[in-house]
Amino acid sequence: MRQRAVTVHSIRFTERYSGLHSVLQGKRLIAFDLDGTLIDSVPDLAAAVAHALKALDLRQPSEAEVRDWVGNGAPVLVERALTWALQTPPTPALQQRGYDTFMDYYGAAPHALTTLYPGVQQALQGLHQQGMTLVLITNKPERFIEPLLQHFELLDYFALWVGGDSLAEKKPHPLPLLHAAHMCQIPAAECVMVGDSRHDIAAGKAAGFTTVALPYGYNHGEPIEESHPDLVLSSLTELLTTTSQTTKAIE
Numbered sequence: 161m162r163q164r165a166v167t168v169h170s171i172r173f174t175e176r177y178s179g180l181h182s183v184l185q186g187k188r189l190i191a192f193d194l195d196g197t198l199i200d201s202v203p204d205l206a207a208a209v210a211h212a213l214k215a216l217d218l219r220q221p222s223e224a225e226v227r228d229w230v231g232n233g234a235p236v237l238v239e240r241a242l243t244w245a246l247q248t249p250p251t252p253a254l255q256q257r258g259y260d261t262f263m264d265y266y267g268a269a270p271h272a273l274t275t276l277y278p279g280v281q282q283a284l285q286g287l288h289q290q291g292m293t294l295v296l297i298t299n300k301p302e303r304f305i306e307p308l309l310q311h312f313e314l315l316d317y318f319a320l321w322v323g324g325d326s327l328a329e330k331k332p333h334p335l336p337l338l339h340a341a342h343m344c345q346i347p348a349a350e351c352v353m354v355g356d357s358r359h360d361i362a363a364g365k366a367a368g369f370t371t372v373a374l375p376y377g378y379n380h381g382e383p384i385e386e387s388h389p390d391l392v393l394s395s396l397t398e399l400l401t402t403t404s405q406t407t408k409a410i411e
């Protein structure tokens with residue numbers, strides 16, 4: 161069985177890096193959020209929202225407006241868009257029509273306008289090579305995960321992925337995180353949740369994971385620091401620097 165030992169190198173850490181060091185020390189599993197953390201997907205989500213509203217003869221929001229509505233999964237995104245356009249919550253029938261049109265449009269090409277954030281490929285590859293177990297936990301519908309990971313050539317890095325409709329609960333509930341830890345047989349105390357939104361940080365805290373935030377994604381227009389993650393990074397490659405300095409896998 162594979163075990164992990166933590167090796168502290170005799171280098172002088174700056175205050176920032178000693179913070180990184182202690183947060184990741186002894187961790188074996190990193191759970192990544194998808195939208196706003198690994199991929200900038202808002203251009204495609206906004207195009208699908210606009211298409212769905214246009215099909216219903218409703219006014220269409222800007223990409224900036226849609227950015228602030230992302231985070232609680234596709235049904236809530238469509239509901240927020242319809243409520244904005246109608247200035248009142250949609251009827252169940254209208255919500256269903258809007259959702260179906262959104263899903264068809266988005267599902268046809270979920271990566272057409274979507275890009276990987278800088279350093280993502282490098283960070284995942286490095287962490288994977290170091291023997292870290294990587295999982296993906298998104299509120300995005302499960303059916304879109306595999307095509308997106310395949311398109312960006314990230315699929316092989318992940319031991320498992322969980323979508324917003326995969327289980328009975330989604331983030332900010334801790335269930336998807338606890339499910340992933342259980343499936344990988346790694347205790348929550350040795351797991352880290354990395355995400356861009358308050359839902360990632362709340363889910364991580366509730367699951368007993370260490371929480372790491374990225375400030376460049378989608379958080380309903382609020383600074384992620386307000387959610388008090390254990391650490392805020394500017395790029396995922398900072399994770400790589402830290403773990404390569406502080407952990408070493410042994411047989």
Ligand SMILES: O=C(O)COP(=O)(O)O
Nearest residue numbers: 194195231232233298299
């Ligand atoms: O689909 C959403 O609303 C957000 O997805 P995420 O959990 O990957 O950020």
Ligand SMILES: [Mg+2]
Nearest residue numbers: 193195196356
């Ligand atoms: Mg996100």
